Amino acid sequence: MSAKLIVQGLTHHYPDEYTGETVHALDAIDLKVEEGELVTVVGPSGCGKSTLLNILAGLLPYEAGAVSVDGVPIRGPGSDRGVVFQEHAILPWRTVTRNIGHGLEIKNVPKHVREPKVQAFVDLVGLTGFEGKYPHELSGGMKQRCAVARTLCADPAIMLMDEPFAAVDAQTRITLQEELNRIAIATKKTIMFITHSVDEAAFLGDRCFVFSARPGKIKTIVDIDIPRERRNWNDMNADSVFLAARARILKLVREEVADVVEE
Amino acid sequence: MSYVAKPGGASSTKRAPKPSLLSREGLHIFLARWRHSGFAYVFNILLTVVIALTIWSLISSLITNPGRYLPSPFVVALSSVDVFYKGLLPAYYGNTLTRLVLGSILGLSLGVPFGLLLGLNRTVSDMFYPIMNFFQSVSGIAIFPIIMIWWGNSEKTVFIVILYTCFFPIAFNALSGVRGVPLTYVNAALTLGASPFQVVKDVLLPGAMPNIATGTRLGIGFAWRAVIAGEMLVGREGLGWMIFTARSADLTAQIILGMVTIGVTWIILDHYLLRPFERSTIEKWGLVLR
Ligand SMILES: Nc1ncnc2c1ncn2[C@@H]1O[C@H](COP(=O)(O)OP(=O)(O)OP(=O)(O)O)[C@@H](O)[C@H]1O
Ligand SMILES: [Mg+2]
Numbered sequence: 106m107s108a109k110l111i112v113q114g115l116t117h118h119y120p121d122e123y124t125g126e127t128v129h130a131l132d133a134i135d136l137k138v139e140e141g142e143l144v145t146v147v148g149p150s151g152c153g154k155s156t157l158l159n160i161l162a163g164l165l166p167y168e169a170g171a172v173s174v175d176g177v178p179i180r181g182p183g184s185d186r187g188v189v190f191q192e193h194a195i196l197p198w199r200t201v202t203r204n205i206g207h208g209l210e211i212k213n214v215p216k217h218v219r220e221p222k223v224q225a226f227v228d229l230v231g232l233t234g235f236e237g238k239y240p241h242e243l244s245g246g247m248k249q250r251c252a253v254a255r256t257l258c259a260d261p262a263i264m265l266m267d268e269p270f271a272a273v274d275a276q277t278r279i280t281l282q283e284e285l286n287r288i289a290i291a292t293k294k295t296i297m298f299i300t301h302s303v304d305e306a307a308f309l310g311d312r313c314f315v316f317s318a319r320p321g322k323i324k325t326i327v328d329i330d331i332p333r334e335r336r337n338w339n340d341m342n343a344d345s346v347f348l349a350a351r352a353r354i355l356k357l358v359r360e361e362v363a364d365v366v367e368e
Numbered sequence: 369m370s371y372v373a374k375p376g377g378a379s380s381t382k383r384a385p386k387p388s389l390l391s392r393e394g395l396h397i398f399l400a401r402w403r404h405s406g407f408a409y410v411f412n413i414l415l416t417v418v419i420a421l422t423i424w425s426l427i428s429s430l431i432t433n434p435g436r437y438l439p440s441p442f443v444v445a446l447s448s449v450d451v452f453y454k455g456l457l458p459a460y461y462g463n464t465l466t467r468l469v470l471g472s473i474l475g476l477s478l479g480v481p482f483g484l485l486l487g488l489n490r491t492v493s494d495m496f497y498p499i500m501n502f503f504q505s506v507s508g509i510a511i512f513p514i515i516m517i518w519w520g521n522s523e524k525t526v527f528i529v530i531l532y533t534c535f536f537p538i539a540f541n542a543l544s545g546v547r548g549v550p551l552t553y554v555n556a557a558l559t560l561g562a563s564p565f566q567v568v569k570d571v572l573l574p575g576a577m578p579n580i581a582t583g584t585r586l587g588i589g590f591a592w593r594a595v596i597a598g599e600m601l602v603g604r605e606g607l608g609w610m611i612f613t614a615r616s617a618d619l620t621a622q623i624i625l626g627m628v629t630i631g632v633t634w635i636i637l638d639h640y641l642l643r644p645f646e647r648s649t650i651e652k653w654g655l656v657l658r
Binding site for chain 1 (some may be wrong): 550552553555556557558559560561562563566570571574575577649652653
């Protein structure tokens, strides 16, 4: 069986409006993500991670290469690729339920079918009791849970997450990571997860793509062979496989950051 | 919403026996409830009105020939009986309100879509932004002369000026509202599979709503001034016309009556319709943290 997501020779330049020069953001990226896999992406700031994700989401046209999901080339945004943005992306004028059910509303799913589904996702992300609240009445962590549930509820083939937990406090972040792991088990979703946190990358990823500094290229792929069911923060801090993977990712990332600083 | 005391909302729950009103605690509770009740609000307004009326009466009793310069509230009230009796005020009031309502409805139904449409495209909206800003700043009264040259002393002239006066603030605010909607909201909807129409309906329109509400309140406020001025300049029957013609007959009481009607109408309109609309969008959108 072929992979869920295939990227071949993906290259992207941004034009710089002022200088007329171009920024080489991605350089001939090749990658594959299997069905049901959760891959994490780490790399120095500005190496093109968000660029990759926006291209996969269809929000940014790409100049060269090929990108396909289930063998279908990507041409623009679609509900088969759900995105969880870093922050401030759930609609402030919609309640929790109406945000989470937005994808179904867009597909014209009738209300009586929509409601039980939405409720299931509200419960899954632990927002029970907050159904009627507006985003400004939620904490940062709750907002991100709502954003995750909204994406899940639209039932995408792939979920793309761009540093979704970066703006929440450390404690909440750990909880959210464990929750996402639980959700990954429960929904068997294919997920690409971008992060700056090496801990997060090692904890969540079946594999971790480590990017080199700009122009972004995949430098190394680190396998993290730990069954999802065993992943929780109590055990991981003493798990030799986890610790080794984390140390390796950290070393690779630091080499890149050092290179950037030396430039 | 949770912070607003609902009248009668608390009475349904069982509570401990009430402390006597005469005790210190009882008095505090009574005062706190009073402050949060609708009565306190109305009472405060009434108090202000009474003070204003007293000052007015005082001045009127001190000057010579108050009938010509400043009739007392009582005389004004009497004159209202007179114009009501003749059916003049209700008819004129109706004319003026009809102009305002029709003009505002048309202004809204043209201005909102127009502003939204311009806001959709960055280049187009950049082009139109200064023009819209220009027209929303040239007041309705300032365009009367040219409209009168074009359409003469007609109902059309008044109506076009009203329409103009509310169209531009509404359209301009809708335009800047759309421009202010964060791109992430649009992208989020697109990745949920939204069509361009759904993006407008679910993201851009509601996202621009607080601005549209502000523009509506501004626009209708300007239009209310324009109707009165228009009736005077063009000579159409209405409140503005009433106070203008009253001048030539030295019917000062009638002039003041007209002014009071204009002001009170606006306060009611603003307080019960426009402000709640504006506040509800702004609060719901979480723009102001209560
Ligand atoms: N819209 C744009 N126009 C021009 N250049 C851009 C644009 N977006 C990103 N870039 C440039 O492309 C490069 C890659 O940006 P990108 O946002 O993909 O990095 P990133 O890996 O996500 O960084 P971070 O980890 O800080 O989020 C950066 O050097 C950035 O300056
Ligand atoms: Mg980024």
